[in-house]
Amino acid sequence: MKVILVEDDTALANGLRKALQREGFVVDHYATGEEAIDSISLTSPDLVILDLGLPDMDGMDVLRRLRAGREPLPVLILTAREALVDKVSALDGGADDYLSKPFEMDELLARLRVLARRLGTSVSSEVCVGPVVLDQASHSVSVEGNEIVLSRREYMLLKALMENAGRIQTKEILENKLYGRGEEIASNTIEAHISNLRKKLPVGFIQTVRGVGYTIDRGQRS
Numbered sequence: 001m002k003v004i005l006v007e008d009d010t011a012l013a014n015g016l017r018k019a020l021q022r023e024g025f026v027v028d029h030y031a032t033g034e035e036a037i038d039s040i041s042l043t044s045p046d047l048v049i050l051d052l053g054l055p056d057m058d059g060m061d062v063l064r065r066l067r068a069g070r071e072p073l074p075v076l077i078l079t080a081r082e083a084l085v086d087k088v089s090a091l092d093g094g095a096d097d098y099l100s101k102p103f104e105m106d107e108l109l110a111r112l113r114v115l116a117r118r119l120g121t122s123v124s125s126e127v128c129v130g131p132v133v134l135d136q137a138s139h140s141v142s143v144e145g146n147e148i149v150l151s152r153r154e155y156m157l158l159k160a161l162m163e164n165a166g167r168i169q170t171k172e173i174l175e176n177k178l179y180g181r182g183e184e185i186a187s188n189t190i191e192a193h194i195s196n197l198r199k200k201l202p203v204g205f206i207q208t209v210r211g212v213g214y215t216i217d218r219g220q221r222s
């Protein structure tokens with residue numbers, strides 16, 4: 001699950017990024033509203049954590065710009081502002097949750113889990129293509145009813161491909177879903193994960209589109 005963290009306090013952002021990564025989130029961090037808005041439209045993340053006091057614009061304006069877009073995107077607001085009126089205007093402005101600084105990391109993580117769960121159940125928790133079933137609630141994958149063991153990145157890669165079955169996913173799109181901004185990625189990383197996944201999946205389940213990327217055929221027999 002990809003989180004965009006918009007926070008100009010470097011120390012807080014670094015602490016948050018580490019805690020979120022330990023929880024299994026992929027984190028892209030931005031210190032300004034403009035950078036965050038550009039990135040969100042390009043990378044379609046799953047969640048946004050948004051500080052209200054940003055150097056270039058008010059976080060509420062970032063929220064308004066996000067809400068003007070098409071996709072419903074869960075946003076958790078972080079702020080040092082104490083006033084009730086700010087909390088109300090953030091929620092009225094379309095924020096899904098609100099946390100005042102200073103906060104306990106455990107509380108933030110608990111609230112993110114709630115948002116992530118809401119996100120998971122708003123669609124269906126299972127994605128099925130042919131004999132392969134991916135359960136987003138338990139993070140498990142089975143082939144013909146037999147569970148297979150995947151690493152976290154293998155799971156994320158398979159999820160990205162299965163959710164987009166019938167469409168081609170380029171290497172760049174997949175890298176973006178699996179890794180945070182600035183994370184070191186070797187040029188053959190996606191190929192290596194695909195190769196490992198193929199050993200655990202039915203023959204031909206993941207197809208290579210030469211020079212473009214990968215795809216999973218939606219109409220596979222189960």
Ligand code: CA
Binds near residue numbers: 008009053054
């Ligand atoms: Ca700030």
